[in-house]
Amino acid sequence: MSHLAAGKTAGAKEAAGLRYPSNGKTIYHRPLNRTKTAELSQSSFAYLFSEMVTYAQRRVTGIQELEKRLNLQGHPIGLKLLDLLLIREPARSQTRPLNIISLLHFIKINIWQHLFGRQADRLEKSSNPDTPDEYMIVDNEPLVNAYVSVPREMSQLNCAAFVAGIIEGVCDGAAFPARVTAHSVGGKEEGEMWPGKTVFLVKFQPEVLEREALIGRA
Amino acid sequence: MSYYFAVIGTQDNPLFEYEFGTSKQGGDGQLRFSDQVRHLNQFVLHSSLDIVEEIQWTNGQLYLKAMDKFFNSYISCFITGGNVKFLLLHQPPGANSSNVIGGVGGIAATTTRSTSIGANPTSPQTEEAVKNFFTEVYDNYVKAIMSPFYKANMEIKSPVFRSRVAAAGRKYL
Numbered sequence: 089m090s091h092l093a094a095g096k097t098a099g100a101k102e103a104a105g106l107r108y109p110s111n112g113k114t115i116y117h118r119p120l121n122r123t124k125t126a127e128l129s130q131s132s133f134a135y136l137f138s139e140m141v142t143y144a145q146r147r148v149t150g151i152q153e154l155e156k157r158l159n160l161q162g163h164p165i166g167l168k169l170l171d172l173l174l175i176r177e178p179a180r181s182q183t184r185p186l187n188i189i190s191l192l193h194f195i196k197i198n199i200w201q202h203l204f205g206r207q208a209d210r211l212e213k214s215s216n217p218d219t220p221d222e223y224m225i226v227d228n229e230p231l232v233n234a235y236v237s238v239p240r241e242m243s244q245l246n247c248a249a250f251v252a253g254i255i256e257g258v259c260d261g262a263a264f265p266a267r268v269t270a271h272s273v274g275g276k277e278e279g280e281m282w283p284g285k286t287v288f289l290v291k292f293q294p295e296v297l298e299r300e301a302l303i304g305r306a
Numbered sequence: 307m308s309y310y311f312a313v314i315g316t317q318d319n320p321l322f323e324y325e326f327g328t329s330k331q332g333g334d335g336q337l338r339f340s341d342q343v344r345h346l347n348q349f350v351l352h353s354s355l356d357i358v359e360e361i362q363w364t365n366g367q368l369y370l371k372a373m374d375k376f377f378n379s380y381i382s383c384f385i386t387g388g389n390v391k392f393l394l395l396h397q398p399p400g401a402n403s404s405n406v407i408g409g410v411g412g413i414a415a416t417t418t419r420s421t422s423i424g425a426n427p428t429s430p431q432t433e434e435a436v437k438n439f440f441t442e443v444y445d446n447y448v449k450a451i452m453s454p455f456y457k458a459n460m461e462i463k464s465p466v467f468r469s470r471v472a473a474a475g476r477k478y479l
Binding site: 116120164173183299 | 316362363364366367368385386387388389444445446447448449450451452453457458464466467470
């Protein structure tokens with residue numbers, strides 16, 4: 089908060105240290121909507137993603153730590169996607185998610201549509217009465233796992249932990265702090281339709297449920 | 307008529323601030339806050355965060371309109387999806403000589419009092435103008451956070467962003 093002292097000269101001083109691209113265009117000159125329908129090649133993504141997994145795998149001691157690192161790579165993406173997708177909504181339906189259900193719907197529909205070109209397959213609430221804070225987003229065939237084959241000794245690993253990180257970023261950004269983990273549930277029996285089926289387990293912090301109850305009452 | 311605009315992060319930390327005067331109704335865009343009031347403004351603005359946190363869960367809109375008032379200062383709020391708040395403090399002209407500490411040199415503004423946007427902070431015209439200002443800033447804010455080097459709750463230092471906010475202020479307020 090130095091503006092009182094610095095006054096109006098601050099802007100000019102900061103500009104001196106900043107380098108602009110040669111065409112003079114900064115990120116502020118680019119439209120936010122342009123890439124709405126553009127798609128990326130899946131093979132180049134798979135190549136990049138394999139590098140990301142390799143990078144995360146360096147100097148880790150276990151699968152949990154590796155998943156944590158993948159999660160951390162996704163987290164900032166989620167934080168930013170939240171605002172980007174909100175501003176791309178038509179002005180009339182630009183609303184912040186106020187409860188868990190609308191937040192999860194936003195993830196299932198908007199986030200998935202943007203990232204993978206389709207909606208998530210299912211949304212479930214934990215049926216266990218001991219864990220009312222747990223919700224599940226089901227994806228039958230996660231795009232990030234398309235070309236990932238997990239070695240037998242690492243069978244617990246699910247590289248969709250990266251996507252779990254994105255979801256966690258969205259939840260944290262919208263002020264619904266949560267822990268999100270990815271679990272493989274398919275492939276247990278022969279001839280199953282979705283061997284790569286993945287469940288994203290969203291576990292909200294207790295204060296979220298507390299607030300939800302308060303809002304619901306009002 | 308002068309404005310104090312601030313972007314407040316999720317940890318109630320200021321990310322960006324900007325002060326400007328009105329450019330409507332023949333205003334020269336110059337600031338009319340005295341130094342004392344400028345310090346007070348920061349305090350008033352941040353104290354309204356409590357009210358924002360109360361009403362943000364009752365209304366899913368991004369723009370929460372003028373939601374707090376301290377003597378003659380009105381505070382409008384806009385809240386982003388990522389829970390970052392845009393706060394704009396505005397003071398209707400003319401009335402600020404009597405009850406605001408320090409007294410502000412806003413006498414020249416009395417002639418335009420009844421017609422300028424700022425004259426009545428809760429009128430639909432003012433609300434619309436402030437909304438347009440916020441929407442334009444939001445656009446630029448999202449561009450700022452799209453930078454891969456921007457982490458959540460980092461101060462926004464870009465001079466381009468600052469000039470964009472200034473332009474939005476000139477255009478609408």
